[in-house]
Amino acid sequence: MQTGLDIAQSTENIITSLSYFIPEFIITIGFMLVIIIDLFLKKAERLVFFATMLTLVLAAVAYLLQLNIIQTNSLLLFNGMFLHNSYVIGFKLLALFASIISLVFFNQDKELKNHPKGINDFYTIFLGSVLGLLTLISSANLLMLFLSIEMLSIASYLMVSYTNKEKLQAEAGMKYVLFGATASAIMLYGLTFLYGFSGTLNLYNENIFTAFEQINSFSASLVLLMVLAGIGFKLSFVPFHFWTPDAYQQAPTSVSSFLSTVPKIAVFAFLFRLAAPFQLVAIHFSTIILFAAGITMLVGNVMAVFQKDLKRLLAYSSIGHTGFLLMLLVLPDDSTMSSNLWFYLFAYSITNIGAFMSIAYLEDRFNIKTLQQLKGLGKLNTIIAPCLVVFMVSLTGLPPTVGFMAKFVVFSSLISETIAINFLAPVLIVAVLTTVLSLFYYFNIPLHIYLKKPEELIVKKKKSMIFDFFILILAIMVLIAGVFPDIFKIF
Amino acid sequence: MGLLSILIFAPLLFALMILLLPKKYSQTYKYFTIAVAVIQLVITAYMYCQFQTGAAFTGVNQLDSYQFKEYLPWIRLDIGKFGALQIDYLLGVDGFSIPLLFLSALVMLIGALSSWEIKENHKGYFSLMMLLNTAIMGVFCALDIFLFYVFYELMLLPLYFLIGIWGGVRREYAAIKFFLYTLLGSVFMLLVIAGLYFSVIDPLTGNHTFNIVHMMNPQNYVPDGIFSFLAHQDILGIPARLLGFIIVFIAFAIKVPIVPFHTWLPDAHVEAPTPISIILAGILLKVGGYGIIRIAYSIFPDVALNLSFYIGLLGVISILYGALVALAQTDLKRLIAYSSVSHMGFVLLGLASLTSEGISGAMMQMISHGFLSVMLFFIVGVIYNRVHDRYIYNFRGLATHMPIYTGFVMIAFFASLGLPGFSAFIAEAFSLIGAFNSESVNGLIPRWMAILGSLGILLGAAYLLWTLQRMFFGQLRVKEENWLIKLKDLNVREILTLIPLAFFAILLGVMPSLVFNIINTSVNQFILLFT
Numbered sequence A: 001m002q003t004g005l006d007i008a009q010s011t012e013n014i015i016t017s018l019s020y021f022i023p024e025f026i027i028t029i030g031f032m033l034v035i036i037i038d039l040f041l042k043k044a045e046r047l048v049f050f051a052t053m054l055t056l057v058l059a060a061v062a063y064l065l066q067l068n069i070i071q072t073n074s075l076l077l078f079n080g081m082f083l084h085n086s087y088v089i090g091f092k093l094l095a096l097f098a099s100i101i102s103l104v105f106f107n108q109d110k111e112l113k114n115h116p117k118g119i120n121d122f123y124t125i126f127l128g129s130v131l132g133l134l135t136l137i138s139s140a141n142l143l144m145l146f147l148s149i150e151m152l153s154i155a156s157y158l159m160v161s162y163t164n165k166e167k168l169q170a171e172a173g174m175k176y177v178l179f180g181a182t183a184s185a186i187m188l189y190g191l192t193f194l195y196g197f198s199g200t201l202n203l204y205n206e207n208i209f210t211a212f213e214q215i216n217s218f219s220a221s222l223v224l225l226m227v228l229a230g231i232g233f234k235l236s237f238v239p240f241h242f243w244t245p246d247a248y249q250q251a252p253t254s255v256s257s258f259l260s261t262v263p264k265i266a267v268f269a270f271l272f273r274l275a276a277p278f279q280l281v282a283i284h285f286s287t288i289i290l291f292a293a294g295i296t297m298l299v300g301n302v303m304a305v306f307q308k309d310l311k312r313l314l315a316y317s318s319i320g321h322t323g324f325l326l327m328l329l330v331l332p333d334d335s336t337m338s339s340n341l342w343f344y345l346f347a348y349s350i351t352n353i354g355a356f357m358s359i360a361y362l363e364d365r366f367n368i369k370t371l372q373q374l375k376g377l378g379k380l381n382t383i384i385a386p387c388l389v390v391f392m393v394s395l396t397g398l399p400p401t402v403g404f405m406a407k408f409v410v411f412s413s414l415i416s417e418t419i420a421i422n423f424l425a426p427v428l429i430v431a432v433l434t435t436v437l438s439l440f441y442y443f444n445i446p447l448h449i450y451l452k453k454p455e456e457l458i459v460k461k462k463k464s465m466i467f468d469f470f471i472l473i474l475a476i477m478v479l480i481a482g483v484f485p486d487i488f489k490i491f
Numbered sequence B: 001m002g003l004l005s006i007l008i009f010a011p012l013l014f015a016l017m018i019l020l021l022p023k024k025y026s027q028t029y030k031y032f033t034i035a036v037a038v039i040q041l042v043i044t045a046y047m048y049c050q051f052q053t054g055a056a057f058t059g060v061n062q063l064d065s066y067q068f069k070e071y072l073p074w075i076r077l078d079i080g081k082f083g084a085l086q087i088d089y090l091l092g093v094d095g096f097s098i099p100l101l102f103l104s105a106l107v108m109l110i111g112a113l114s115s116w117e118i119k120e121n122h123k124g125y126f127s128l129m130m131l132l133n134t135a136i137m138g139v140f141c142a143l144d145i146f147l148f149y150v151f152y153e154l155m156l157l158p159l160y161f162l163i164g165i166w167g168g169v170r171r172e173y174a175a176i177k178f179f180l181y182t183l184l185g186s187v188f189m190l191l192v193i194a195g196l197y198f199s200v201i202d203p204l205t206g207n208h209t210f211n212i213v214h215m216m217n218p219q220n221y222v223p224d225g226i227f228s229f230l231a232h233q234d235i236l237g238i239p240a241r242l243l244g245f246i247i248v249f250i251a252f253a254i255k256v257p258i259v260p261f262h263t264w265l266p267d268a269h270v271e272a273p274t275p276i277s278i279i280l281a282g283i284l285l286k287v288g289g290y291g292i293i294r295i296a297y298s299i300f301p302d303v304a305l306n307l308s309f310y311i312g313l314l315g316v317i318s319i320l321y322g323a324l325v326a327l328a329q330t331d332l333k334r335l336i337a338y339s340s341v342s343h344m345g346f347v348l349l350g351l352a353s354l355t356s357e358g359i360s361g362a363m364m365q366m367i368s369h370g371f372l373s374v375m376l377f378f379i380v381g382v383i384y385n386r387v388h389d390r391y392i393y394n395f396r397g398l399a400t401h402m403p404i405y406t407g408f409v410m411i412a413f414f415a416s417l418g419l420p421g422f423s424a425f426i427a428e429a430f431s432l433i434g435a436f437n438s439e440s441v442n443g444l445i446p447r448w449m450a451i452l453g454s455l456g457i458l459l460g461a462a463y464l465l466w467t468l469q470r471m472f473f474g475q476l477r478v479k480e481e482n483w484l485i486k487l488k489d490l491n492v493r494e495i496l497t498l499i500p501l502a503f504f505a506i507l508l509g510v511m512p513s514l515v516f517n518i519i520n521t522s523v524n525q526f527i528l529l530f531t
Helices: A007-040 A045-068 A086-108 A120-138 A142-160 A167-198 A207-214 A217-235 A243-250 A253-281 A285-305 A310-330 A334-366 A384-396 A402-415 A424-442 A444-451 A465-483 B003-020 B023-050 B098-117 B122-141 B145-154 B156-166 B171-199 B240-255 B264-271 B274-299 B301-306 B308-327 B332-353 B356-387 B403-416 B423-441 B447-472 B492-510 B513-528
Strands: A075-077 A082-084 B067-078 B084-093
Touching (some): A007 A045, A007 A082, A007 A120, A045 A120, A082 A086, A082 A120, A086 A120, A086 A253, A086 A334, A086 A465, A120 A253, A142 A167, A142 A217, A142 A253, A167 A207, A167 A217, A167 A243, A217 A253, A217 A285, A243 A253, A243 A310, A253 A310, A253 A334, A285 A310, A310 A402, A334 A384, A334 A465, A384 A402, A384 A424, A384 A444, A384 A465, A402 A424, A424 A444, A444 B156, B003 B023, B003 B067, B003 B084, B003 B122, B023 B098, B023 B122, B084 B145, B098 B122, B098 B274, B098 B356, B098 B492, B098 B513, B122 B145, B122 B274, B145 B156, B145 B171, B145 B274, B156 B171, B156 B274, B171 B240, B240 B274, B264 B332, B274 B301, B274 B332, B274 B356, B301 B308, B308 B332, B308 B423, B308 B447, B332 B423, B356 B403, B356 B492, B356 B513, B403 B423, B403 B447, B403 B492, B423 B447, B423 B492
Antiparallel strands (some): A075 A082, B067 B084
């Protein structure tokens, strides 16, 4: 790895790197295009939506093309700023896929659409956050990491508070910003330590990890904790989760859906690349991660039991799933970790977005926000109610849904390591117990829909066919991927 | 597509038809259900007659000797360094599964026939029942442990809704309690299944496998696998194989149910509508017993052998505790639910003896209890449908008022308490003989367990005869005057439902060889696992 002092070589590197960066350029161009359209054309909502959609689809196509011609070994682009290999592209495609579904969701969300500000600015912010996601997934440099995370964070702050009108929502947005800023600061502080110990910002420079062997384990753990703080905030694992329920509850449902899935894909995709080297040098890495995983699963699932509000319930459930995924980071093998991570994130994304969509639909059509209001829905609605049950079954992890396959894949990749890795066995037991516990609150939803005596439900609006259609498609996907997971497990 | 696949997927097909059929035909749904059950009954009866026995058809740990086998590669999932998860659609039957398949088909038919009481939302009810039917058939046919698990879990969802929507007053509580209990056992089992997968290889291809049959042969284990016979790995300081057995055993023990894991059963039974109680008692409890035989005992024979004493003890405790609690019940359905706990204890006792009499007795007890518990729950349903009350002391002297009904009640009660000439007598006698002989044959369980077990029969006679006396003999008296008009004697449909059950209970009591001949070779092969 060269240090970038040689200008000619470095310029050449940049020029050759440019061609690998086309998808990101597409997003950037789309981003600017959307701003311009919004500035100069009136009533351009439809056009802006299609422009955004086109941008995402083109970027995805560009990645697919890259995937076709990819070499087996990894490449570093722009003098070690970005990593380029098939895993990175796999996760990027997943993130784009989830973003595309989210975009459809945004477009259907009445709260966003009917807002006096208009939805066009929102699409701009959204594209900005997607760019941040993509660079985060491939970032190979500490500075790039920080930039991407900040880009993503700032976009998320704006998205959460976009429709800000009540006090509560302002509070949630404020909480989110303050927490986010603090977490970022701590992470930045940790990154400076990393730089101080090793003298390099490049994650793929050997120094950065060999330096760890020379410092004592206390400082090593401290640095690790600091870096994890910033990442943990985005993933909302315990104890960095406090913002999650408030933000998810107050934000427009489509935004909660986006925040609870897509940034997670990106951050996990980055974190798994960090995990392998850290496992080798930082003795406590696995222990810290397992501890965080166990606590996160416990807190997320236990708190979810007490929730009455549907979005809050899903917020805590997403915390629980984060804990579950964290366990994968202790696997000693890169490829196993990433391929299982990919599949779990895929399963989680389609299920979770499906669940949020159903909730948005119910909120929109019947004004349902809490569990209590779900009573008797089963009699009134014969499409969304069963779909919602399918999503809940999948989130619990029962066959024949994709959630079960994902859970099984995680269990089976971890079970053989229980002897080698300390504390893994008890954390696995926690995982099993919290799975059983999760049944209790996830099935509160079918319980209220079908088992409770119906009450008068007021139909507010006509149904939206697009919503119906997408929710149905997602539910069918959840089932098909549960029975034939090979079709979807591409990476 | 073989017979077993038809058996499994026919109900699913009919469920789709029910879902697509407009609501105005809702009265026809139950005939669909009956049609499926009849088709299944014919197929299983045909298979039962075609079923071959002898040295070449032993089953258990000989994959080649399973019958009606079907194989399709199903899932190939790459999970990184460990290679790919290979999950197959592998079906087959041996002496242990074929009688239970026939029983399931019959019980499903009875369940469909007793669904006349369901008044609302026919579409949901009957399609869920069909889904349940698919899962049940799948469990008894699957030879791939992953496939088994999928079907096993698939049973829970329809049951949750069937109890929860069409059940009694406390149905929500009963449904979720049942679900949580079963899931607690089975999610831990999922961990064991994953561990087993990485410990076992297919001797032909050298890949890891989910094949249950391969898991029974010690030479298929990789030396350093977590559940390897030789490596003696420890998890949390407990030997891995011991832990694996205990987890799997508890998962199925919850289902059987065995004291102290039984507390979901009375609630579920009491709250469930009659047809679901029938299916619960007739089939689902047998899934637990079948799982113990097929998975827990067959895959971990070494551990099972060492723990025989404790398993026998659990069996005896279930027999006595179930019977004693049944004595104290005043709700007829609860009484029968606890009698199930007691009777299923014999299965465990017979199994723990690991003698061929004991295991044959255990199998016989599962089949016999299948017919009899269905009959008992149907009998409760008859009264409950008419007056919506099951309190024992609200009825007296029904014998004169409902003579045909009382006749069937007497058959069911006397058969259940183990009167010679009925199937339960053969079953319990064989279990006890096995338990009694065990001390001299293999020294696994002491004689006093057999003696205490026979005390359970005595207690069984006590609560059943006492109930008979309280409800059916003496002066005719019921709680409210108008009940006398409501309490009509059995109608033709009900008589037609009860006759085959009574017929089989007597037939197997007189000619137990009908079952013993079929299961014998497999039982002997099963015992070889423990030597």
